[in-house]
Amino acid sequence: MAIQETKYLTEFYHLPEFKGIDGYKKNGGYVELEKALKMQPQAIIDEVKASGLRGRGGAGFSTGMKWGFLPKNNEPRYLLCNADEGEPGTFKDRMMMEKAPHQLIEGMIISGFAIGSKKSYIYVRGEYDQSINTLETAIQEAYKAGYLGKNILGSGFDHDMDVYRGAGAYICGEETGMISSLEGLKGQPKLKPPFPAVQGYLKKPTIVNNVETLAVVKYVIRDGAAHYKKIGTEKSTGTKLFSLSGNVMKPGNFEVPLGFPLKDMVFGLGGGMKPGRQLKAVIPGGSSAPVLNAEESNRALLDYENLAQMGTMLGSGAIIVIDDSNCMVQCLSNLMHFYHHESCGQCTPCREGTGWLDKITRSILSGKGRLQDIELLLKVADNMKGKTICALSDAAALPVLSFVPKFRDEFEYFVREGKSKVKGTAYKGHSYAEMHH
Amino acid sequence: MLKCTINGVALEVKPGTTIIEAMNNNAQRIAHYCWHPGLSVAGVCRLCMVEIQGNPRVQIACNTMVTEGMVINNTSDKVKDAVKWGLDFHLINHPLDCPVCDQAGECGLQDQYMEYGQYDSEMAEKKQKKHKVVDLGPTVVLDSERCILCSRCVRFTDEVSKTNELGIFNRGDHAEIGTHAGKPLDNKYSLNTVDICPVGALTSKDFRFKQRVWYLKDSETVCNGCSTGCNVKVYFNKEGLFRVKPIYNAEVNGHWMCDEGRDTYKFVNLGARLTKAYQFVSGTWIENYAGAAAKVAGANLKSAKAEEIGLVLTGQHTVEEYESIVSTFVNTFKTKNIFHWVNNKESFESFDGILLRGDKNPNTKGLLQVLEKHGINASWSQLEEGLKSKKIKHLVVAGPENTFVYPDLEQKMQLFLTAENLVVLTAAKTPALEAYKGSNKITAIPLKTYIEKDGTFINFQGRAQKFKKATTVVSEALTLSDAATLMAGQDLQLHVASPREVLVAEHIRADQVHLESRTKNEFVFNRGRL
Numbered sequence: 001m002a003i004q005e006t007k008y009l010t011e012f013y014h015l016p017e018f019k020g021i022d023g024y025k026k027n028g029g030y031v032e033l034e035k036a037l038k039m040q041p042q043a044i045i046d047e048v049k050a051s052g053l054r055g056r057g058g059a060g061f062s063t064g065m066k067w068g069f070l071p072k073n074n075e076p077r078y079l080l081c082n083a084d085e086g087e088p089g090t091f092k093d094r095m096m097m098e099k100a101p102h103q104l105i106e107g108m109i110i111s112g113f114a115i116g117s118k119k120s121y122i123y124v125r126g127e128y129d130q131s132i133n134t135l136e137t138a139i140q141e142a143y144k145a146g147y148l149g150k151n152i153l154g155s156g157f158d159h160d161m162d163v164y165r166g167a168g169a170y171i172c173g174e175e176t177g178m179i180s181s182l183e184g185l186k187g188q189p190k191l192k193p194p195f196p197a198v199q200g201y202l203k204k205p206t207i208v209n210n211v212e213t214l215a216v217v218k219y220v221i222r223d224g225a226a227h228y229k230k231i232g233t234e235k236s237t238g239t240k241l242f243s244l245s246g247n248v249m250k251p252g253n254f255e256v257p258l259g260f261p262l263k264d265m266v267f268g269l270g271g272g273m274k275p276g277r278q279l280k281a282v283i284p285g286g287s288s289a290p291v292l293n294a295e296e297s298n299r300a301l302l303d304y305e306n307l308a309q310m311g312t313m314l315g316s317g318a319i320i321v322i323d324d325s326n327c328m329v330q331c332l333s334n335l336m337h338f339y340h341h342e343s344c345g346q347c348t349p350c351r352e353g354t355g356w357l358d359k360i361t362r363s364i365l366s367g368k369g370r371l372q373d374i375e376l377l378l379k380v381a382d383n384m385k386g387k388t389i390c391a392l393s394d395a396a397a398l399p400v401l402s403f404v405p406k407f408r409d410e411f412e413y414f415v416r417e418g419k420s421k422v423k424g425t426a427y428k429g430h431s432y433a434e435m436h437h
Numbered sequence: 438m439l440k441c442t443i444n445g446v447a448l449e450v451k452p453g454t455t456i457i458e459a460m461n462n463n464a465q466r467i468a469h470y471c472w473h474p475g476l477s478v479a480g481v482c483r484l485c486m487v488e489i490q491g492n493p494r495v496q497i498a499c500n501t502m503v504t505e506g507m508v509i510n511n512t513s514d515k516v517k518d519a520v521k522w523g524l525d526f527h528l529i530n531h532p533l534d535c536p537v538c539d540q541a542g543e544c545g546l547q548d549q550y551m552e553y554g555q556y557d558s559e560m561a562e563k564k565q566k567k568h569k570v571v572d573l574g575p576t577v578v579l580d581s582e583r584c585i586l587c588s589r590c591v592r593f594t595d596e597v598s599k600t601n602e603l604g605i606f607n608r609g610d611h612a613e614i615g616t617h618a619g620k621p622l623d624n625k626y627s628l629n630t631v632d633i634c635p636v637g638a639l640t641s642k643d644f645r646f647k648q649r650v651w652y653l654k655d656s657e658t659v660c661n662g663c664s665t666g667c668n669v670k671v672y673f674n675k676e677g678l679f680r681v682k683p684i685y686n687a688e689v690n691g692h693w694m695c696d697e698g699r700d701t702y703k704f705v706n707l708g709a710r711l712t713k714a715y716q717f718v719s720g721t722w723i724e725n726y727a728g729a730a731a732k733v734a735g736a737n738l739k740s741a742k743a744e745e746i747g748l749v750l751t752g753q754h755t756v757e758e759y760e761s762i763v764s765t766f767v768n769t770f771k772t773k774n775i776f777h778w779v780n781n782k783e784s785f786e787s788f789d790g791i792l793l794r795g796d797k798n799p800n801t802k803g804l805l806q807v808l809e810k811h812g813i814n815a816s817w818s819q820l821e822e823g824l825k826s827k828k829i830k831h832l833v834v835a836g837p838e839n840t841f842v843y844p845d846l847e848q849k850m851q852l853f854l855t856a857e858n859l860v861v862l863t864a865a866k867t868p869a870l871e872a873y874k875g876s877n878k879i880t881a882i883p884l885k886t887y888i889e890k891d892g893t894f895i896n897f898q899g900r901a902q903k904f905k906k907a908t909t910v911v912s913e914a915l916t917l918s919d920a921a922t923l924m925a926g927q928d929l930q931l932h933v934a935s936p937r938e939v940l941v942a943e944h945i946r947a948d949q950v951h952l953e954s955r956t957k958n959e960f961v962f963n964r965g966r967l
Contacts, residue, residue: 171608186605186608191479191480340609340610341609343608345605345610346479346481347481347482347483348481348523348527348585349522349523349526351526351586352526352527352529352530352610354610355565355609355610356560360562363561363562370561373561379559383522386494387483387519387523389480
C-alpha cells in the first residue's frame with residue numbers, strides 16, 4: 001500500500017467552502033463548542049491533559065499541564081495564539097489559518113472557556129497578509145453567529161478575540177517575546193521566572209499556544225482523550241502537520257501520526273530526491289534543530305522521544321531536506337546569518353555570539369578561514385548554549401554543534417582549499433560589510 | 438530566615454533574597470554588569486553565573502532566589518570558565534581603547550578581565566562599528582562601541598528619574614543606546630547614568646578628559662547642595678576637586694544624587710574662593726592674615742554697645758560652628774540680635790519627589806536647633822529696621838559658601854553694607870564687597886568649606902550626619918568656630934603638626950591644596966563589586 005497521510009485535522013482542507021462559516025458548520029463546525037460549553041472547564045483541562053497533547057510550536061510541552069499552571073483564582077487571564085510561525089522551514093500554521101480559520105477560532109473559544117479567559121489574541125506573523133485577512137473575516141462571522149462576544153450560546157460565557165499583526169521579528173515567536181511585543185514594547189523575551197502562566201500579558205496570567213495545538217483541542221473534545229491517545233505513539237500522541245521543504249520532488253504540508261518514519265516522509269510523501277541526487281542530510285524540526293546525516297535520517301521516527309534520542313528535536317515540524325548538491329558550510333553560514341540578523345541583542349552571549357559565528361562561517365566561505373576556526377565555532381557555540389534568557393542562543397548554537405562534527409570533512413576541505421568540497425557550488429564569499437550595506 | 442551556604446560560608450538570608458543580593462550583602466565577590474541593587478533585574482549580561490548543588494547547569498545569581506538549604510558556589514572551574522566566556526562575549530566587539538577612555542582605572546571590563554580573563558582573544562573578525570561621541574544631552578556623552586548594552590542607564594531613566602529618555606535601538610550586535618529625536622537626556626538626575634555605567638560608554642561632559650582617575654584621591658562626606666544631605670564621595674588631588682559621586686545610604690539618598698549636587702565641588706576650588714582676609718579702611722582694601730583680621734574685628738565688637746551688634750547666619754555651616762559662634766555672641770558680646778538669612782523663601786518647602794529639596798542649605802535644621810537652644814527669635818524685619826534706623830551698627834555675616842543657590846546675595850549684601858562696621862565671614866569671593874565705594878568699615882575673612890572641616894549637618898529629616906575633613910584648599914581659611922574664638926579674644930588651640938603636615942607646609946605654597954593622608958585608592962576596589 002502506498003504511503004499516505006492521516007487526515008485528521010486536515011480532513012476537509014480540500015474544500016474551499018471550509019474557509020467560510022457556513023461550509024465549516026456543514027462539516028461539523030462549532031458542534032464541539034456547544035458540547036464544551038456544557039462541560040465543566042476543569043473537565044476540559046483534564047481531558048486535554050489525558051489526551052497527551054503536546055505543544056506543536058516547538059518545545060513539545062504538555063498542553064494540559066501548561067494550563068494547569070494557571071493560578072486558581074478569578075484574576076483576569078489571557079489566551080494568546082502563537083501564529084508568528086517564524087522558524088525557517090515552517091509553513092503549516094499559515095495553511096491552517098488560510099484554509100480553516102474557524103477550526104482555530106473554535107479551538108480557541110473552547111480553550112478560553114477551559115482556562116477562564118475572556119479575551120484572546122491571535123499574534124500573526126506580519127508577512128502573513130492573507131492569513132490576517134482570512135482570520136479577521138472569520139472572527140467577524142463568528143461574532144455574527146454568536147460564537148464570540150457576550151453570553152456565547154446562552155452559556156453565560158463571554159469571550160472576545162482579536163488579531164494582532166507582528167512586524168516580522170523571529171524573536172516574537174518566543175512566547176515572552178510575543179507578550180512584550182503585544183504589550184507595545186520592543187520584542188524581547190522576558191526573564192523567567194515568573195512564567196507567563198503566572199505573570200504574562202499585562203502582568204496577568206497568560207497561556208500561549210501554537211495554532212495547531214489550539215485547533216487540536218476541538219478534536220480532543222470531539223473524540224475524547226482515549227480516542228486521541230490511540231493515534232501516534234505512547235508519549236507522542238496524535239497527528240502532526242509537517243512542512244516538508246528543500247531538495248524533494250514534492251514539498252508541502254503533510255499530516256501524519258507521530259512516530260511516522262522520516263524516510264517515508266522524504267521518499268514516500270515527499271516523492272524522494274531529484275534524479276541523480278543523493279540524500280545528504282535532513283534538518284527535522286525547523287532550522288534550529290540539529291541536523292541528521294543520511295544514515296540517521298533513514299532510521300529516524302518523527303516523534304518527540306525518538307528524535308530527542310538521536311540528539312535532535314521535532315521542533316515545529318519543519319523538515320528541511322538537503323541533497324548532495326549542497327555545500328554544508330554554505331548551509332551553516334546561511335543559518336548563522338539568519339540568527340545573527342534575528343538575535344534581539346538582549347543577552348550578551350547571543351548578541352555577540354551569533355554575530356561571531358556568522359563572521360567565522362563567512363570568513364571560511366570567503367577563503368580566509370583558519371583551521372582553528374573550526375574548533376572556535378564549536379567553542380563559541382558551546383558557550384552560547386543554555387546561557388541566555390530564551391532559546392534563540394541555543395537555536396543558533398545547535399546547528400553549529402551538529403553541522404561541524406557531522407560534516408567536518410567539508411569544513412576542513414573549505415579551510416584548506418579555499419573552496420567547497422561539493423563541485424558546482426562556485427560560491428563567491430562576500431564580506432560581512434557587503435551583507436549589511 | 439533561610440539557611441544557605443555560599444562558597445562554603447553558612448549564611449542566613451531573608452526569604453525572597455536573590456543569590457546575588459545574598460552574596461553582595463555578605464561581601465562575597467561576584468562578577469556582574471547589568472545587575473544593580475537600586476534597579477530592577479534585567480538578567481542580560483549573563484556574567485553572575487553560580488553553580489547550585491543538584492543543578493547541572495550554571496544559573497544566573499540575579500534572578501535566582503535563595504531556597505532553604507541551597508548550596509551555592511561561584512569559585513569552581515565551571516563557573517570561572519562560564520564567566521571567562523561571558524566576559525569574552527562582552528569584549529569581542531569592544532574597541533579596547535583604554536588609553537583614551539575616561540573609564541580606564543575604574544572600568545568593569547578591566548576589573549573582570551584581571552580577575553577572570555587574562556587570555557589572548559580568539560576573535561579574528563572585524564569588530565562591529567557603531568556611533569561614537571553621541572551627544573545624549575547637556576550632561577552626558579555616549580560612545581556606543583564601548584557600550585555593553587547592560588541597560589542600567591535605560592532602567593535608571595525608566596524607574597528612578599521616570600523620564601524615559603533612553604532606549605535601546607536596533608537589535609542584535611548592532612543595537613545601540615539612544616534617545617528619540619528632540620528628546621535629549623535632560624533631567625536633574627542624568628549623571629547617575631554615568632555612575633552606573635560599568636564601562637566607558639557614558640561619560641560626564643563635566644568630568645571627561647579632566648583627570649585620570651588613578652590620580653585622584655577620594656573621601657566620603659555629605660553633600661551641602663540642599664537639605665536632603667546625600668552621602669557623597671568627593672574626588673580630589675593637589676589641583677583641586679574634580680567630581681562628586683553618591684554613596685549608598687538607604688535612609689537618605691539610596692544610591693543616587695542629583696546633578697545640582699555634583700556641581701557643589703565648583704565653589705570649593707580655588708578660583709571661586711576668598712583666600713586672604715581684606716579690610717576696607719579709608720577707601721582702600723588692605724590684605725591681612727585671616728586670624729589677625731578676626732582678632733581686630735572682635736576687638737571692635739567688644740568696644741561696641743551690645744544692642745548695636747548683630748549676627749547673620751545662613752544654613753550652610755555645621756552645628757558645631759553654630760554652637761560656637763552663637764554662644765560667643767550671646768555670652769561675650771551679650772547680644773541676641775542673631776538673624777537667620779533664608780534664601781529663596783518661595784521654594785523653601787518644595788520637593789521634587791526624588792531627592793531635590795527647595796531648601797538649598799544642608800543644615801537649616803541644625804541652625805534652627807542652636808538658635809532655639811539659645812532662646813533666639815529675632816526676625817529678619819528687626820534686622821532691616823535696625824540697619825535703617827542705625828540701631829545696629831556692627832554686623833557680622835556668615836555668608837553662604839555655595840553662592841549659586843543664593844539668588845538674593847547681591848541684594849542682601851547691599852543691605853548689609855549699610856552697617857557702619859561690616860564683618861563678612863565667607864568662603865566665596867563676593868563681587869558686591871569688591872565694588873563697594875562708600876565710607877563704612879568692611880572686613881572680609883575667608884572661611885573653610887564643608888570639604889575642609891569636620892562637622893555635623895542636620896538634614897530635613899532631623900538626621901544628624903557627621904563628616905570628616907577631606908582636604909584643604911585654602912590653608913589660611915578659618916572655620917566659623919575659629920573665627921568666633923578669635924573674635925572673643927582667645928587664641929586658637931595650638932595644633933601639633935604631624936611630620937607629614939610639616940612636610941606639606943614647608944614645600945607647598947599656602948594657597949595650594951594639600952592632601953589628607955589617605956593612602957588607599959578605595960573606589961577602584963569598590964567598583965569591581967558594584
